[in-house]
Amino acid sequence: MNTLDTPVAALAGVTLRYGAVTALDRLDLAVRRGELLALLGPNGAGKSTSVAALLGLVRPQAGQVTLFGADPQRVEVRRRIGVMLQSAVLPATLTVAELLRLTASYYPDPRPLDESAALAGLTDLLKRPYGKLSGGQQRRVQFGLALCGRPELLFLDEPTVGMDIDARERLWATMRTVVAQGCAVVLTTHYLEEAEALAQRVVVIDRGRVLTEGSVDDLRARVALTRIRCISDLDETAIAGWNGVAGASREGDRLIVTTAAAEPVVRRLLDADSALSELEVRRAGLAEAFSALTRTDTATQEAA
Numbered sequence: 001m002n003t004l005d006t007p008v009a010a011l012a013g014v015t016l017r018y019g020a021v022t023a024l025d026r027l028d029l030a031v032r033r034g035e036l037l038a039l040l041g042p043n044g045a046g047k048s049t050s051v052a053a054l055l056g057l058v059r060p061q062a063g064q065v066t067l068f069g070a071d072p073q074r075v076e077v078r079r080r081i082g083v084m085l086q087s088a089v090l091p092a093t094l095t096v097a098e099l100l101r102l103t104a105s106y107y108p109d110p111r112p113l114d115e116s117a118a119l120a121g122l123t124d125l126l127k128r129p130y131g132k133l134s135g136g137q138q139r140r141v142q143f144g145l146a147l148c149g150r151p152e153l154l155f156l157d158e159p160t161v162g163m164d165i166d167a168r169e170r171l172w173a174t175m176r177t178v179v180a181q182g183c184a185v186v187l188t189t190h191y192l193e194e195a196e197a198l199a200q201r202v203v204v205i206d207r208g209r210v211l212t213e214g215s216v217d218d219l220r221a222r223v224a225l226t227r228i229r230c231i232s233d234l235d236e237t238a239i240a241g242w243n244g245v246a247g248a249s250r251e252g253d254r255l256i257v258t259t260a261a262a263e264p265v266v267r268r269l270l271d272a273d274s275a276l277s278e279l280e281v282r283r284a285g286l287a288e289a290f291s292a293l294t295r296t297d298t299a300t301q302e303a304a
């Protein structure tokens with residue numbers, strides 16, 4: 001049944017409530033073979049619950065959950081995944097090497113210990129007891145344990161929280177390596193630059209529903225704003241009324257104009273002010289797109 005088009009993991013119409021709280025509200029989500037999918041959303045949006053549902057750790061009241069086309073609690077599908085959740089309790093007295101060896105023993109075709117250690121940046125820590133490591137080092141061990149079974153699908157729930165910049169960049173490089181080897185990754189993160197740097201596809205969740213999805217470029221394009229910044233005496237109130245201008249304001253001596261149509265607005269600005277200087281034009285980043293998208297959703301909800 002696992003053809004190339006079958007998602008490796010899917011939620012279909014999943015509703016999951018914790019008492020009175022609806023964490024997932026008829027949520028549809030499909031993870032494709034070999035892709036890095038970033039799940040974004042504000043606090044409490046339902047990202048971790050989506051991951052927990054895909055892993056079979058929580059059972060929804062309605063809808064279907066599949067991992068490799070089967071029930072996520074089946075041991076044969078669990079052997080094809082690797083997991084790094086937000087919190088992990090591991091035996092403090094075991095060394096890193098012992099933890100890696102023990103975890104690898106649950107998998108049919110694990111990576112050699114040295115390979116897992118190198119991928120997760122653990123080569124110098126192998127003899128150290130887990131309980132004596134720093135928080136960031138413990139996160140690296142958890143990453144190594146998620147990788148050591150040579151999974152086809154890796155769940156990483158906010159993996160770089162607590163890591164320094166070097167460790168974060170190494171983990172990004174490793175994510176790219178495993179994706180290049182064909183492993184799909186579901187990554188939840190609050191760091192938009194992380195999604196921007198790594199994800200082939202982004203799903204934005206808000207209040208247990210999919211708000212929008214697409215590539216990083218799609219999301220940027222959906223908001224499609226460009227920010228023009230320059231030194232000019234032109235009146236921002238008048239510019240705010242120009243065709244195609246989404247907003248105009250001042251930051252000190254700088255005029256800031258946001259628009260979905262950069263070229264005609266830049267031309268008009270240059271025509272209107274021959275003294276205009278220090279012109280900068282830049283595309284909105286994922287962070288701006290994300291905040292615009294979630295703001296629009298909140299406004300729509302409040303108006304309803």
Ligand SMILES: Nc1ncnc2c1ncn2[C@@H]1O[C@H](COP(=O)(O)OP(=O)(O)OP(=O)(O)O)[C@@H](O)[C@H]1O
Pocket residue numbers: 018019021022023041042043044045046047048049050
């Ligand atoms: N075990 C639980 N019992 C009761 N409510 C829960 C439980 N776990 C999550 N919730 C609630 O379900 C909703 C979704 O939570 P979830 O942890 O999935 O969000 P999230 O998007 O991962 O948030 P964050 O970015 O803060 O990690 C929230 O309202 C949360 O308070």
